[in-house]
Amino acid sequence: MSAHAVHLPTPHHPANLRPFDIRRDLLAVADLVELCFAPTLDSDGYQYIRQMRQAARAGRWLPAQPADLDAPLMGMVWVEGGVLVGNLSLIPQHLGGKTRYLIANVAVHPRYQRRGIARQLTLAALEDVRARGRAETWLQVDQNNQVAVDLYRGLGFVERMRRTSWRGWPQANAAAGGGPRVRKRQPQDWSRQQAWLDNIYPRDLRWQLPLKMNALRPGWQAQLQRLFGTPRSLHWSALDGDGLRATLSWQSSTLEADRLWLAADPLDAQPPLAQLLAAASRQLRRDRKLALNYPAGLAHEAMQAAGFSALRTLIWMRYPWEVLLDPAHTR
Numbered sequence: 583m584s585a586h587a588v589h590l591p592t593p594h595h596p597a598n599l600r601p602f603d604i605r606r607d608l609l610a611v612a613d614l615v616e617l618c619f620a621p622t623l624d625s626d627g628y629q630y631i632r633q634m635r636q637a638a639r640a641g642r643w644l645p646a647q648p649a650d651l652d653a654p655l656m657g658m659v660w661v662e663g664g665v666l667v668g669n670l671s672l673i674p675q676h677l678g679g680k681t682r683y684l685i686a687n688v689a690v691h692p693r694y695q696r697r698g699i700a701r702q703l704t705l706a707a708l709e710d711v712r713a714r715g716r717a718e719t720w721l722q723v724d725q726n727n728q729v730a731v732d733l734y735r736g737l738g739f740v741e742r743m744r745r746t747s748w749r750g751w752p753q754a755n756a757a758a759g760g761g762p763r764v765r766k767r768q769p770q771d772w773s774r775q776q777a778w779l780d781n782i783y784p785r786d787l788r789w790q791l792p793l794k795m796n797a798l799r800p801g802w803q804a805q806l807q808r809l810f811g812t813p814r815s816l817h818w819s820a821l822d823g824d825g826l827r828a829t830l831s832w833q834s835s836t837l838e839a840d841r842l843w844l845a846a847d848p849l850d851a852q853p854p855l856a857q858l859l860a861a862a863s864r865q866l867r868r869d870r871k872l873a874l875n876y877p878a879g880l881a882h883e884a885m886q887a888a889g890f891s892a893l894r895t896l897i898w899m900r901y902p903w904e905v906l907l908d909p910a911h912t913r
């Protein structure tokens with residue numbers, strides 16, 4: 583199949599659109615991202631922006647591809663009268679021999695919005711990925727951000743999942759309620775926990791989450807890894823009689839919140855998640871916030887009973903290269 587078969591609207595490449603140059607643009611991108619995302623930035627978001635500014639101070643000494651910099655390295659910018667007013671970051675992830683791209687930091691200065699700039703930036707990014715071999719291309723958009731949802735749908739992105747980010751604090755007096763018993767996870771629980779985690783945090787999601795399955799595995803290898811700086815973890819299991827119903831793992835983090843990973847049988851309509859969260863709550867440090875990512879629309883009651891609130895729900899969208907490459911669609 584030739585590359586020409588892809589039905590991607592041709593981006594116009596006016597003089598205003600050019601590739602992001604880390605040495606020249608990073609500070610202006612940090613300012614623009616802060617301005618455009620101000621209403622939704624949390625402390626991790628501000629940390630990300632601080633990191634961009636710190637890196638930008640290295641100026642022309644900054645390597646074009648800094649190895650350990652958690653900042654945008656690729657993307658497109660839009661410049662009007664010498665001022666950077668639009669940005670799109672293209673973040674590659676190389677995992678398991680596969681490259682995926684995340685489109686992020688799409689921002690247009692409020693005075694320049696509604697002129698088609700974000701659309702041109704996104705088309706140019708897609709053109710770039712197409713030229714590099716059409717690796718999977720994803721983005722995440724807040725389900726309440728209708729403007730951006732319309733923009734991406736209009737360009738052909740397809741919704742693949744919705745995930746809610748929950749935040750909460752451990753509560754000393756968390757009530758377990760009745761029902762299943764909660765105990766420390768046992769090694770024999772792992773095979774089912776792993777299968778459930780695979781289902782609730784599928785591979786299409788895991789490349790963007792700090793979930794390292796091997797670090798949650800019981801046994802000496804995981805303990806050894808933890809000694810060498812990987813996050814610390816604790817685990818609980820909920821049981822009905824002898825039957826395992828659900829598991830919960832806690833993982834320390836250097837970010838604003840420690841992580842929880844909940845897992846239950848997808849066929850179980852009412853897994854005892856509230857009991858697990860309450861048991862964990864009673865054992866965890868009160869001064870560390872907790873973050874939990876879960877499929878949208880599930881477990882609301884359990885989360886709220888455990889004192890968690892929904893921070894945001896993101897729609898995960900993917901660009902359908904495979905559909906566009908299907909001859910039936912390219913005639």
Ligand SMILES: CC(C)(COP(=O)(O)OP(=O)(O)OC[C@H]1O[C@@H](n2cnc3c(N)ncnc32)[C@H](O)[C@@H]1OP(=O)(O)O)[C@@H](O)C(=O)NCCC(=O)NCCS
Pocket residue numbers: 618619687688689690691694695696697698699700701702722723724727728729730732733736
């Ligand atoms: C979302 C954002 C990047 C759009 O930038 P923009 O340059 O104004 O977008 P465009 O002019 O290219 O518009 C493309 C499409 O987006 C939608 N759109 C853009 N602005 C809109 C508005 N005010 N109301 C409704 N739809 C709008 C429309 O579908 C539009 O297509 P149309 O003009 O043919 O109807 C910009 O509003 C922004 O920076 N918002 C804050 C940061 C943000 O939310 N980024 C997205 C994160 S995923």
